[in-house]
Amino acid sequence: MGFLFDRNTWQEIFGSIGKNKTRTIITMIGVLWGIFVYIGLSGAAQGMDNGFEKVFKTVSMNSMFVWGQSTSKPYDGFKTGRQMQLKLDNVTELQNRIPEIQYIAPRITLGNFGSDPVYTVRGQKSGTYTINGDYPVYTKIATKKIFDGGRFINDEDIDQARKVCVIGERNLKELFEKDENPVGQYIRIGSVYFQVIGVHKMVQGVSFDNDSDIFIPFSTYRKLYNSGENIGYMCIAAYDDVDVVQVEKDVKSILRGIHRVDPEDERAFGSFNLGEMFGRISGFAKGLTFVSLIVGIATILAGVIGIGNILLISVKERTKELGIRRALGATPTEVKSQIILESVFLTVLSGIIGIILGAGVLSIINNMTKDIDFPYTNPTVPIPYVLGALAIMVILGTLIGLIPAQRAVSIKPIDALREE
Amino acid sequence: MIEIKDLHKSYKMGSNSLHVLKGINFTVKEGELVAIMGSSGSGKSTLLNILGMLDVADSGEYKLDGVPIKDLNETKAAKYRNKFLGFVFQSFNLINYKTALENVALPLYYQRIPRKERQEKALKYLEMVGLKEWSHHLPNELSGGQNQRVAVARAMASEPKVILADELTGALDSTTSYEVMELVQEINDQGNTILVVTHEDDIAHMCKRIVYLKDGVIIKDEKVKQVRASEYV
Ligand SMILES: Nc1ncnc2c1ncn2[C@@H]1O[C@H](COP(=O)(O)OP(=O)(O)O)[C@@H](O)[C@H]1O
Numbered sequence: 001m002g003f004l005f006d007r008n009t010w011q012e013i014f015g016s017i018g019k020n021k022t023r024t025i026i027t028m029i030g031v032l033w034g035i036f037v038y039i040g041l042s043g044a045a046q047g048m049d050n051g052f053e054k055v056f057k058t059v060s061m062n063s064m065f066v067w068g069q070s071t072s073k074p075y076d077g078f079k080t081g082r083q084m085q086l087k088l089d090n091v092t093e094l095q096n097r098i099p100e101i102q103y104i105a106p107r108i109t110l111g112n113f114g115s116d117p118v119y120t121v122r123g124q125k126s127g128t129y130t131i132n133g134d135y136p137v138y139t140k141i142a143t144k145k146i147f148d149g150g151r152f153i154n155d156e157d158i159d160q161a162r163k164v165c166v167i168g169e170r171n172l173k174e175l176f177e178k179d180e181n182p183v184g185q186y187i188r189i190g191s192v193y194f195q196v197i198g199v200h201k202m203v204q205g206v207s208f209d210n211d212s213d214i215f216i217p218f219s220t221y222r223k224l225y226n227s228g229e230n231i232g233y234m235c236i237a238a239y240d241d242v243d244v245v246q247v248e249k250d251v252k253s254i255l256r257g258i259h260r261v262d263p264e265d266e267r268a269f270g271s272f273n274l275g276e277m278f279g280r281i282s283g284f285a286k287g288l289t290f291v292s293l294i295v296g297i298a299t300i301l302a303g304v305i306g307i308g309n310i311l312l313i314s315v316k317e318r319t320k321e322l323g324i325r326r327a328l329g330a331t332p333t334e335v336k337s338q339i340i341l342e343s344v345f346l347t348v349l350s351g352i353i354g355i356i357l358g359a360g361v362l363s364i365i366n367n368m369t370k371d372i373d374f375p376y377t378n379p380t381v382p383i384p385y386v387l388g389a390l391a392i393m394v395i396l397g398t399l400i401g402l403i404p405a406q407r408a409v410s411i412k413p414i415d416a417l418r419e420e
Numbered sequence: 421m422i423e424i425k426d427l428h429k430s431y432k433m434g435s436n437s438l439h440v441l442k443g444i445n446f447t448v449k450e451g452e453l454v455a456i457m458g459s460s461g462s463g464k465s466t467l468l469n470i471l472g473m474l475d476v477a478d479s480g481e482y483k484l485d486g487v488p489i490k491d492l493n494e495t496k497a498a499k500y501r502n503k504f505l506g507f508v509f510q511s512f513n514l515i516n517y518k519t520a521l522e523n524v525a526l527p528l529y530y531q532r533i534p535r536k537e538r539q540e541k542a543l544k545y546l547e548m549v550g551l552k553e554w555s556h557h558l559p560n561e562l563s564g565g566q567n568q569r570v571a572v573a574r575a576m577a578s579e580p581k582v583i584l585a586d587e588l589t590g591a592l593d594s595t596t597s598y599e600v601m602e603l604v605q606e607i608n609d610q611g612n613t614i615l616v617v618t619h620e621d622d623i624a625h626m627c628k629r630i631v632y633l634k635d636g637v638i639i640k641d642e643k644v645k646q647v648r649a650s651e652y653v
């Protein structure tokens with residue numbers, strides 16, 4: 001391997017590949033283009049992947065919702081069309097019976113799903129908003145960014161059924177003066193005064209709530225609206241390594257059992273599965289990565305084969321020169337390693353240029369998409385990918401170089417010398 | 421220095437076989453300057469190529485400086501060529517994208533001699549053939565005679581035991597031929613063993629011994645009074 005660091009080895013290589021510069025450059029463009037396509041495509045795919053990742057960051061990916069609807073089959077003496085009402089103890093039961101569940105947050109809502117929003121007043125200003133009765137655990141499933149100085153509902157709020165609320169940015173704008181600090185202030189929701197404890201930030205991407213939703217402690221809601229054990233719907237997050245689709249099935253089947261519904265009745269409980277949707281989208285991004293890998297590798301391969309071909313021609317042209325070298329004492333190994341080194345050198349050099357160009361284009365794209373609302377973030381190709389690509393170049397360069405190298409020494413030196 | 425016994429060589433072409441060397445016996449001692457004479461097609465080059473380990477004989481013995489040369493694989497042959505032999509060809513066989521200096525240094529590169537030393541040595545031999553000032557010129561910037569001198573310098577550079585020259589004046593006009601032969605004689609005067617293949621009588625007589633080859637055998641092997649090439653120049 002020492003010969004790799006010998007300046008003369010390189011002089012020999014530059015000498016021979018520099019002999020026909022145009023051809024060398026045209027050859028290199030093949031591989032260069034291949035790695036450029038590979039870097040460009042996989043960077044773009046990575047960018048999409050990152051983009052989706054960002055969009056979904058605010059919610060637990062492996063999560064689902066379940067709510068009550070009405071039965072579509074008669075069962076156990078009940079008629080069809082019976083309205084299903086989820087109860088608080090369903091939550092405990094689900095939690096106990098399905099170990100795959102990480103978090104489960106019951107919610108109850110006014111202003112959604114057909115019910116009227118609530119008239120809310122502060123001083124001269126007012127609006128009608130959706131009111132949610134929530135537990136602190138809700139933020140484990142859907143991240144809530146609270147502006148500095150505020151907080152989300154906590155366990156004490158629940159225990160003492162405090163009249164506190166977390167408002168959205170739009171509530172803030174509509175109910176408060178500009179630059180006014182809402183935390184600690186009171187607003188009237190319906191007929192009851194609530195103290196504002198925080199303002200939640202509107203997030204880009206997927207969110208279950210919008211910027212005008214008001215959160216109050218579940219227990220307070222229950223007292224106020226006399227909802228008893230009733231809940232509106234449940235948000236459930238499964239552990240990361242769990243198949244949330246299965247959890248969704250289990251949840252519904254347990255609920256059917258509790259509420260004495262026909263096990264076949266698919267309509268009694270409605271549900272929505274975020275994991276599945278996310279899986280589909282990220283599957284798309286992964287598919288894109290895979291396709292770019294295939295396309296890139298195919299292009300690189302074509303380029304490398306081009307290099308092999310050119311070297312084969314060049315070896316043929318240089319038959320005499322190689323004969324001279326062998327007459328002067330170059331061993332077959334030395335002749336072969338020179339040609340393989342030429343191949344590897346050309347491959348890797350084109351590869352590096354391709355990587356640089358690809359990275360350049362990616363960074364331009366990144367700058368252009370930075371400020372637009374498109375799920376595309378940080379379109380970089382991970383370093384291991386780049387190193388992997390280079391390693392592949394070295395390997396391919398060596399393999400393809402073997403052919404002309406073998407060709408070069410397959411002819412006897414005396415015959416090589418006779419060649420004109 | 422060179423000992424060959426009953427050397428045979430035939431070329432096979434399809435079903436035909438051309439028997440070119442039909443039992444060659446001769447020895448060359450250190451410091452000799454031998455001409456191998458013969459008409460075209462008499463097998464001179466074939467013999468020289470075998471001596472140069474560029475080709476192998478079908479049968480017979482060959483010893484170079486006491487080392488039996490047989491069953492060589494290409495790697496071993498390359499090493500022996502590099503260590504023991506220097507070649508000068510009719511068509512110079514310089515590498516056209518390398519300067520005179522680089523061409524002369526090439527056999528030293530294959531001897532793994534460090535770069536600096538290599539260049540010093542190459543320059544020394546270029547100086548010896550009178551081309552020090554031309555060391556950075558490419559072969560196409562030099563005349564035929566100059567190119568052959570570079571080739572001689574290259575053959576000398578690895579300090580071989582024997583220098584083998586095949587029609588080294590074949591591509592040169594007579595004045596230039598004599599200049600190159602003068603160089604060869606000088607090198608021989610310093611004690612180098614040299615074999616020169618030629619079909620030209622005057623060139624042969626500038627050697628100290630002439631071996632006549634005809635139809636694959638040696639028909640005459642005689643010592644001659646050396647004609648100094650300098651007399652012609
Ligand atoms: N590689 C070869 N294949 C077949 N025949 C050859 C080959 N080399 C030389 N010959 C034949 O062998 C004979 C001797 O050739 P050569 O040694 O080159 O003669 P010289 O150098 O004396 O002119 C010639 O008839 C030539 O045609």
Ligand SMILES: [Mg+2]
Pocket residue numbers: 464465466587
């Ligand atoms: Mg000949």
